[in-house]
Amino acid sequence: MEERMKFTAEDFQKSKDKEELIHLAKEKKIPINKVLKILQYERELKFLQVELVKLQRWVQNNNKRVAIIFEGRDAAGKGGAIRRFIEHLNPRSMRLVALSKPTETEQGQWYFRRYIKQLPNPGEIVFFDRSWYNRAVVEPVMGFCTDAQYKQYMVQVPEFEHMLYESGVEIIKFWFSISKEEQQARFDGRLKSPLKRWKFSPVDQKGQALWKEYSFYKEQMFSRTHTSYCPWIVIKTNNKLEARLESMRYVLSKFNYDGKDEAEISIIPDPNVVMRYYRSVKQF
Numbered sequence: 001m002e003e004r005m006k007f008t009a010e011d012f013q014k015s016k017d018k019e020e021l022i023h024l025a026k027e028k029k030i031p032i033n034k035v036l037k038i039l040q041y042e043r044e045l046k047f048l049q050v051e052l053v054k055l056q057r058w059v060q061n062n063n064k065r066v067a068i069i070f071e072g073r074d075a076a077g078k079g080g081a082i083r084r085f086i087e088h089l090n091p092r093s094m095r096l097v098a099l100s101k102p103t104e105t106e107q108g109q110w111y112f113r114r115y116i117k118q119l120p121n122p123g124e125i126v127f128f129d130r131s132w133y134n135r136a137v138v139e140p141v142m143g144f145c146t147d148a149q150y151k152q153y154m155v156q157v158p159e160f161e162h163m164l165y166e167s168g169v170e171i172i173k174f175w176f177s178i179s180k181e182e183q184q185a186r187f188d189g190r191l192k193s194p195l196k197r198w199k200f201s202p203v204d205q206k207g208q209a210l211w212k213e214y215s216f217y218k219e220q221m222f223s224r225t226h227t228s229y230c231p232w233i234v235i236k237t238n239n240k241l242e243a244r245l246e247s248m249r250y251v252l253s254k255f256n257y258d259g260k261d262e263a264e265i266s267i268i269p270d271p272n273v274v275m276r277y278y279r280s281v282k283q284f
Helices: 009-014 018-028 033-061 078-085 140-144 145-165 181-191 211-226 240-253
Strands: 065-072 094-096 122-127 170-178 233-236 274-276
Touching: 018 181, 033 078, 033 122, 033 240, 065 078, 078 094, 078 122, 078 170, 078 240, 140 145, 140 211, 145 170, 170 240, 233 240, 240 274
Parallel strands: 065 122, 065 170, 094 122, 170 233
Antiparallel strands: 233 274
């Protein structure tokens, strides 16, 4: 029985491809459900990345300006999703923006100024790993801005985004939503891995203790900045792989790019995972 539950070196040598190995696993009754899920994810990811390349070419050829914002709690999976988005894109017409804290000079300027410099040029897609929405949630929770600064920002941000919309910038705003338990599990994983420990910051340490405060400001942000011209799209799942695939599908579904009807995979997002803010009854 024990031998039937394992692959042998001979099995690997005889199997010509993944399909033969999977068939052999079924014959030997070797549990490979997790492996099959990963293989399915990798297959879907490849097809979706092909569509993203086609989308980028269309954006470039038609001088479109696209800004995709990734927001969410710490460890929500924003960075991992962005890496899969840009993995095969042409760096000449794509940028990743992940700004550090503002300098002393920038702190004395209009809050949106440093983000305006990062907006997409014609024919370009820009990915924001966090954005001007730092002031909507993180800054007031952590005391990085005054109450007056926060209130002024909340009045200005819808107007700022409306100006961008009217000037032809297509903005997609993602909020990656995870549960408190999942966030703690991911924090624990970061601390255990020497390759990921650098991601864990003092702000992260307070993420769990200040969960209710984050939730309050997040709901304020949604209710006051979710607009018809620039809605919030919630990616509601604790599964990182699912979040990546479904956010890609949403972006692809937004544009009528060349070759879209030839896609070898569905680009319709799962409505149980991808939803506009007001469709989500309960937020994490």
